[in-house]
Amino acid sequence: MTEKLPKYDVFQAIADPTRRDVLYLLSLQKQSIAEISSHFDISRTAVVKHLNVLTEAGLVRGEKNGREKIYYLQPEPLQELQDWLTYFEQFWHNKVNKLKYIVERD
Amino acid sequence: MTEKLPKYDVFQAIADPTRRDVLYLLSLQKQSIAEISSHFDISRTAVVKHLNVLTEAGLVRGEKNGREKIYYLQPEPLQELQDWLTYFEQFWHNKVNKLKYIVERD
DNA sequence: TTGACATAACACCATTTGGTTCTATATAAT
DNA sequence: ATTATATAGAACCAAATGGTGTTATGTCAA
Numbered sequence: 710m711t712e713k714l715p716k717y718d719v720f721q722a723i724a725d726p727t728r729r730d731v732l733y734l735l736s737l738q739k740q741s742i743a744e745i746s747s748h749f750d751i752s753r754t755a756v757v758k759h760l761n762v763l764t765e766a767g768l769v770r771g772e773k774n775g776r777e778k779i780y781y782l783q784p785e786p787l788q789e790l791q792d793w794l795t796y797f798e799q800f801w802h803n804k805v806n807k808l809k810y811i812v813e814r815d
Numbered sequence: 816m817t818e819k820l821p822k823y824d825v826f827q828a829i830a831d832p833t834r835r836d837v838l839y840l841l842s843l844q845k846q847s848i849a850e851i852s853s854h855f856d857i858s859r860t861a862v863v864k865h866l867n868v869l870t871e872a873g874l875v876r877g878e879k880n881g882r883e884k885i886y887y888l889q890p891e892p893l894q895e896l897q898d899w900l901t902y903f904e905q906f907w908h909n910k911v912n913k914l915k916y917i918v919e920r921d
Numbered sequence: 922t923t924g925a926c927a928t929a930a931c932a933c934c935a936t937t938t939g940g941t942t943c944t945a946t947a948t949a950a951t
Numbered sequence: 952a953t954t955a956t957a958t959a960g961a962a963c964c965a966a967a968t969g970g971t972g973t974t975a976t977g978t979c980a981a
Contacts, residue, residue: 716967724830725969728947729899736906743927755970774928776978784907787900793835794897800842801890831939848958861940863958882948882957 715765719786720793722766727751728759735769735782742771742778821871825892826899828872833857834865841875841888848877848884 723729727749734745742760756760760780763769767786771778830836833855840851847886848866852859867884873892877884 720832720835721830723899724827726826727969729826732903737904741927750949751969752971753928754972758969780926782906784903787903787907790896791900791904791940792898793829794893797838797842797890797893800888800896801893833939847957857939858941859958860942860960863960864939879958884958 710781717762717765717770718790719766722763722768723790725759725762727756728763731759731763732768732782734782736784739779739781742780745780823868823871825872825874825895828869828874829896831865831868833862834869837865837869838863838874838888841886842890845885845887848886851886 723732730748731745734740734748742753742757745760746756749756758808760769760771764771768783769780770783771780819854829838837852840846840854847883848859848863851866852862855862866875867878870877874889875886877886
Protein backbone atom coordinates (compact mmCIF):
# COMPACT_ATOMS: atom_id res chain seq x y z
CA MET A 710 0.00 0.00 0.00
CA THR A 711 0.92 3.69 0.07
CA GLU A 712 2.34 3.57 -3.43
CA LYS A 713 5.53 5.60 -3.62
CA LEU A 714 4.70 8.36 -6.05
CA PRO A 715 7.57 9.11 -8.44
CA LYS A 716 9.57 12.12 -7.41
CA TYR A 717 11.36 12.69 -10.68
CA ASP A 718 9.87 13.15 -14.13
CA VAL A 719 11.63 13.27 -17.47
CA PHE A 720 12.04 17.05 -17.40
CA GLN A 721 13.83 16.99 -14.08
CA ALA A 722 15.85 13.91 -14.97
CA ILE A 723 17.47 15.51 -18.00
CA ALA A 724 18.06 18.85 -16.28
CA ASP A 725 21.36 17.66 -14.85
CA PRO A 726 24.33 17.52 -17.27
CA THR A 727 25.82 14.46 -15.57
CA ARG A 728 22.57 12.58 -16.09
CA ARG A 729 22.50 13.59 -19.75
CA ASP A 730 26.03 12.23 -20.06
CA VAL A 731 24.91 8.97 -18.47
CA LEU A 732 22.10 8.69 -20.98
CA TYR A 733 24.57 9.24 -23.79
CA LEU A 734 26.91 6.57 -22.45
CA LEU A 735 24.07 4.09 -22.20
CA SER A 736 22.94 4.91 -25.73
CA LEU A 737 26.30 3.58 -26.91
CA GLN A 738 26.39 0.45 -24.81
CA LYS A 739 24.66 -1.11 -21.84
CA GLN A 740 27.09 -1.19 -18.94
CA SER A 741 27.64 -1.79 -15.25
CA ILE A 742 27.68 0.86 -12.54
CA ALA A 743 31.46 0.49 -12.27
CA GLU A 744 31.90 1.12 -15.99
CA ILE A 745 29.59 4.12 -15.95
CA SER A 746 31.33 5.57 -12.90
CA SER A 747 34.75 5.27 -14.55
CA HIS A 748 33.70 8.06 -16.93
CA PHE A 749 33.08 10.61 -14.20
CA ASP A 750 35.11 12.38 -11.55
CA ILE A 751 32.42 12.02 -8.91
CA SER A 752 32.10 9.10 -6.50
CA ARG A 753 30.33 5.89 -7.41
CA THR A 754 27.69 6.66 -4.79
CA ALA A 755 26.91 9.91 -6.57
CA VAL A 756 26.60 8.11 -9.90
CA VAL A 757 24.21 5.59 -8.35
CA LYS A 758 22.02 8.45 -7.14
CA HIS A 759 21.85 9.82 -10.67
CA LEU A 760 20.98 6.34 -11.94
CA ASN A 761 18.17 6.16 -9.38
CA VAL A 762 16.77 9.47 -10.63
CA LEU A 763 16.93 8.25 -14.23
CA THR A 764 15.28 4.98 -13.19
CA GLU A 765 12.45 6.82 -11.45
CA ALA A 766 11.89 8.82 -14.62
CA GLY A 767 11.79 5.56 -16.57
CA LEU A 768 14.75 6.51 -18.75
CA VAL A 769 17.01 3.63 -17.74
CA ARG A 770 16.61 0.17 -16.29
CA GLY A 771 19.08 -1.85 -14.22
CA GLU A 772 19.30 -5.62 -14.26
CA LYS A 773 21.26 -7.70 -11.79
CA ASN A 774 23.76 -9.97 -13.47
CA GLY A 775 25.81 -11.88 -10.94
CA ARG A 776 27.49 -9.34 -8.75
CA GLU A 777 27.14 -6.64 -11.38
CA LYS A 778 24.17 -4.47 -12.19
CA ILE A 779 23.86 -3.69 -15.85
CA TYR A 780 22.07 -0.54 -16.89
CA TYR A 781 20.19 -0.10 -20.18
CA LEU A 782 18.82 2.96 -21.91
CA GLN A 783 15.03 3.09 -21.91
CA PRO A 784 14.33 5.98 -24.27
CA GLU A 785 10.55 5.82 -24.59
CA PRO A 786 9.72 8.43 -21.91
CA LEU A 787 11.55 10.98 -24.04
CA GLN A 788 8.43 10.98 -26.18
CA GLU A 789 6.76 13.13 -23.54
CA LEU A 790 9.51 15.68 -23.98
CA GLN A 791 9.15 15.51 -27.74
CA ASP A 792 5.41 16.10 -27.45
CA TRP A 793 5.98 19.11 -25.26
CA LEU A 794 8.53 20.51 -27.69
CA THR A 795 6.33 19.91 -30.72
CA TYR A 796 3.80 22.37 -29.39
CA PHE A 797 6.40 25.13 -29.22
CA GLU A 798 7.94 24.32 -32.57
CA GLN A 799 5.25 26.30 -34.34
CA PHE A 800 6.64 29.47 -32.79
CA TRP A 801 10.09 29.25 -34.31
CA HIS A 802 10.55 26.38 -36.69
CA ASN A 803 9.65 28.23 -39.87
CA LYS A 804 9.52 31.90 -40.60
CA VAL A 805 5.90 31.87 -41.76
CA ASN A 806 4.62 30.52 -38.49
CA LYS A 807 6.95 32.75 -36.57
CA LEU A 808 5.57 35.81 -38.34
CA LYS A 809 2.05 34.53 -37.76
CA TYR A 810 2.85 34.28 -34.06
CA ILE A 811 4.37 37.73 -33.85
CA VAL A 812 1.37 39.30 -35.58
CA GLU A 813 -1.27 37.41 -33.60
CA ARG A 814 0.52 37.76 -30.31
CA ASP A 815 -0.37 41.41 -29.95
CA MET B 816 34.49 42.99 -16.02
CA THR B 817 33.81 39.67 -14.27
CA GLU B 818 31.07 38.76 -16.70
CA LYS B 819 28.20 37.08 -14.87
CA LEU B 820 28.12 33.62 -16.37
CA PRO B 821 24.61 32.32 -16.93
CA LYS B 822 23.45 30.05 -14.16
CA TYR B 823 20.50 28.51 -15.93
CA ASP B 824 20.38 26.72 -19.26
CA VAL B 825 17.36 25.58 -21.23
CA PHE B 826 17.35 22.12 -19.66
CA GLN B 827 17.17 23.50 -16.14
CA ALA B 828 14.71 26.22 -17.10
CA ILE B 829 12.08 23.79 -18.33
CA ALA B 830 12.58 21.35 -15.46
CA ASP B 831 10.14 23.24 -13.28
CA PRO B 832 6.41 22.76 -14.05
CA THR B 833 5.55 26.34 -13.09
CA ARG B 834 8.09 27.63 -15.59
CA ARG B 835 6.66 25.38 -18.28
CA ASP B 836 3.24 26.83 -17.50
CA VAL B 837 4.65 30.34 -17.82
CA LEU B 838 6.08 29.47 -21.23
CA TYR B 839 2.69 28.17 -22.30
CA LEU B 840 0.94 31.32 -21.12
CA LEU B 841 3.39 33.48 -23.01
CA SER B 842 2.94 31.36 -26.13
CA LEU B 843 -0.70 32.46 -26.13
CA GLN B 844 -0.13 36.14 -25.48
CA LYS B 845 2.56 38.50 -24.32
CA GLN B 846 1.64 39.81 -20.88
CA SER B 847 2.69 41.71 -17.79
CA ILE B 848 4.05 40.23 -14.60
CA ALA B 849 0.74 40.96 -12.88
CA GLU B 850 -1.21 39.10 -15.54
CA ILE B 851 1.14 36.13 -15.44
CA SER B 852 1.01 36.02 -11.65
CA SER B 853 -2.77 35.98 -11.64
CA HIS B 854 -2.65 32.46 -13.07
CA PHE B 855 -0.69 31.02 -10.16
CA ASP B 856 -1.21 30.52 -6.46
CA ILE B 857 2.32 31.56 -5.57
CA SER B 858 3.40 35.10 -4.78
CA ARG B 859 4.30 37.63 -7.46
CA THR B 860 7.87 37.63 -6.17
CA ALA B 861 8.10 33.90 -6.77
CA VAL B 862 6.79 34.34 -10.31
CA VAL B 863 9.38 37.04 -10.95
CA LYS B 864 12.09 34.62 -9.85
CA HIS B 865 10.86 32.09 -12.38
CA LEU B 866 10.80 34.79 -15.04
CA ASN B 867 14.41 35.62 -14.20
CA VAL B 868 15.40 32.00 -14.67
CA LEU B 869 13.61 31.85 -18.01
CA THR B 870 15.26 35.12 -19.04
CA GLU B 871 18.70 33.79 -18.17
CA ALA B 872 18.00 30.76 -20.33
CA GLY B 873 16.98 33.09 -23.15
CA LEU B 874 13.45 31.68 -23.32
CA VAL B 875 11.60 34.92 -22.53
CA ARG B 876 12.32 38.62 -22.72
CA GLY B 877 10.81 41.42 -20.63
CA GLU B 878 10.27 44.96 -21.91
CA LYS B 879 9.41 47.93 -19.74
CA ASN B 880 6.24 49.65 -20.88
CA GLY B 881 5.31 52.49 -18.56
CA ARG B 882 4.98 51.03 -15.12
CA GLU B 883 4.39 47.58 -16.52
CA LYS B 884 6.90 45.03 -17.68
CA ILE B 885 5.68 42.95 -20.58
CA TYR B 886 7.09 39.49 -21.11
CA TYR B 887 7.40 37.77 -24.49
CA LEU B 888 8.13 34.20 -25.43
CA GLN B 889 11.55 33.76 -27.03
CA PRO B 890 11.37 30.17 -28.27
CA GLU B 891 14.62 29.89 -30.23
CA PRO B 892 16.74 28.35 -27.44
CA LEU B 893 14.40 25.36 -27.49
CA GLN B 894 16.27 24.34 -30.64
CA GLU B 895 19.08 23.14 -28.40
CA LEU B 896 16.63 20.83 -26.67
CA GLN B 897 15.33 19.61 -30.01
CA ASP B 898 18.86 18.88 -31.18
CA TRP B 899 19.54 16.88 -28.06
CA LEU B 900 16.32 14.93 -28.46
CA THR B 901 16.94 14.24 -32.13
CA TYR B 902 20.00 12.21 -31.26
CA PHE B 903 17.98 9.91 -29.01
CA GLU B 904 15.07 9.60 -31.39
CA GLN B 905 16.89 6.90 -33.33
CA PHE B 906 16.57 4.61 -30.32
CA TRP B 907 12.82 4.57 -30.14
CA HIS B 908 11.11 6.44 -32.95
CA ASN B 909 10.66 3.51 -35.30
CA LYS B 910 10.79 -0.17 -34.66
CA VAL B 911 13.52 -0.84 -37.21
CA ASN B 912 15.97 1.47 -35.53
CA LYS B 913 14.92 0.26 -32.13
CA LEU B 914 15.65 -3.32 -33.14
CA LYS B 915 18.95 -2.20 -34.64
CA TYR B 916 19.81 -0.59 -31.32
CA ILE B 917 18.88 -3.60 -29.26
CA VAL B 918 20.95 -5.92 -31.45
CA GLU B 919 24.01 -3.70 -31.62
CA ARG B 920 23.85 -2.72 -27.96
CA ASP B 921 25.11 -6.10 -26.78
C1' DT C 922 37.61 -20.76 2.58
C1' DT C 923 39.51 -16.73 1.98
C1' DG C 924 40.16 -12.56 -0.40
C1' DA C 925 38.85 -9.39 -3.83
C1' DC C 926 35.20 -7.18 -6.22
C1' DA C 927 30.61 -4.87 -7.17
C1' DT C 928 26.86 -3.04 -5.37
C1' DA C 929 23.71 -1.46 -1.52
C1' DA C 930 22.56 1.35 2.12
C1' DC C 931 23.51 4.79 5.61
C1' DA C 932 24.56 9.07 7.77
C1' DC C 933 26.14 13.38 6.93
C1' DC C 934 27.03 18.05 4.71
C1' DA C 935 27.03 22.52 1.82
C1' DT C 936 24.69 24.77 -1.58
C1' DT C 937 20.79 25.64 -4.35
C1' DT C 938 16.02 26.07 -5.01
C1' DG C 939 11.46 27.71 -4.54
C1' DG C 940 9.03 29.98 -1.67
C1' DT C 941 7.79 33.81 1.83
C1' DT C 942 7.25 38.89 3.71
C1' DC C 943 8.53 43.56 3.86
C1' DT C 944 10.25 47.83 1.98
C1' DA C 945 11.33 51.02 -1.77
C1' DT C 946 10.75 53.24 -6.16
C1' DA C 947 8.59 54.68 -10.39
C1' DT C 948 4.45 55.65 -13.07
C1' DA C 949 -0.51 56.56 -13.78
C1' DA C 950 -4.88 58.49 -12.53
C1' DT C 951 -7.95 61.54 -9.90
C1' DA D 952 -0.52 66.91 -5.05
C1' DT D 953 -2.10 62.68 -3.56
C1' DT D 954 -3.18 58.13 -3.96
C1' DA D 955 -3.21 53.78 -6.13
C1' DT D 956 -0.75 50.59 -9.06
C1' DA D 957 3.25 47.76 -10.90
C1' DT D 958 7.57 46.34 -10.42
C1' DA D 959 12.16 45.87 -7.95
C1' DG D 960 14.81 44.15 -4.50
C1' DA D 961 16.35 42.71 0.02
C1' DA D 962 16.31 39.46 3.90
C1' DC D 963 14.95 35.30 5.33
C1' DC D 964 13.59 30.21 5.50
C1' DA D 965 12.63 25.07 4.76
C1' DA D 966 13.34 21.52 1.82
C1' DA D 967 15.60 19.44 -2.01
C1' DT D 968 19.83 18.51 -4.50
C1' DG D 969 24.32 16.81 -5.45
C1' DG D 970 27.93 15.51 -3.31
C1' DT D 971 30.90 12.94 0.39
C1' DG D 972 32.70 8.83 3.33
C1' DT D 973 31.79 4.55 5.86
C1' DT D 974 29.90 0.16 6.53
C1' DA D 975 27.43 -4.04 5.12
C1' DT D 976 26.21 -7.63 1.92
C1' DG D 977 26.43 -10.71 -1.84
C1' DT D 978 29.21 -13.03 -5.54
C1' DC D 979 33.22 -14.65 -7.99
C1' DA D 980 37.89 -16.66 -8.23
C1' DA D 981 42.14 -18.71 -6.38
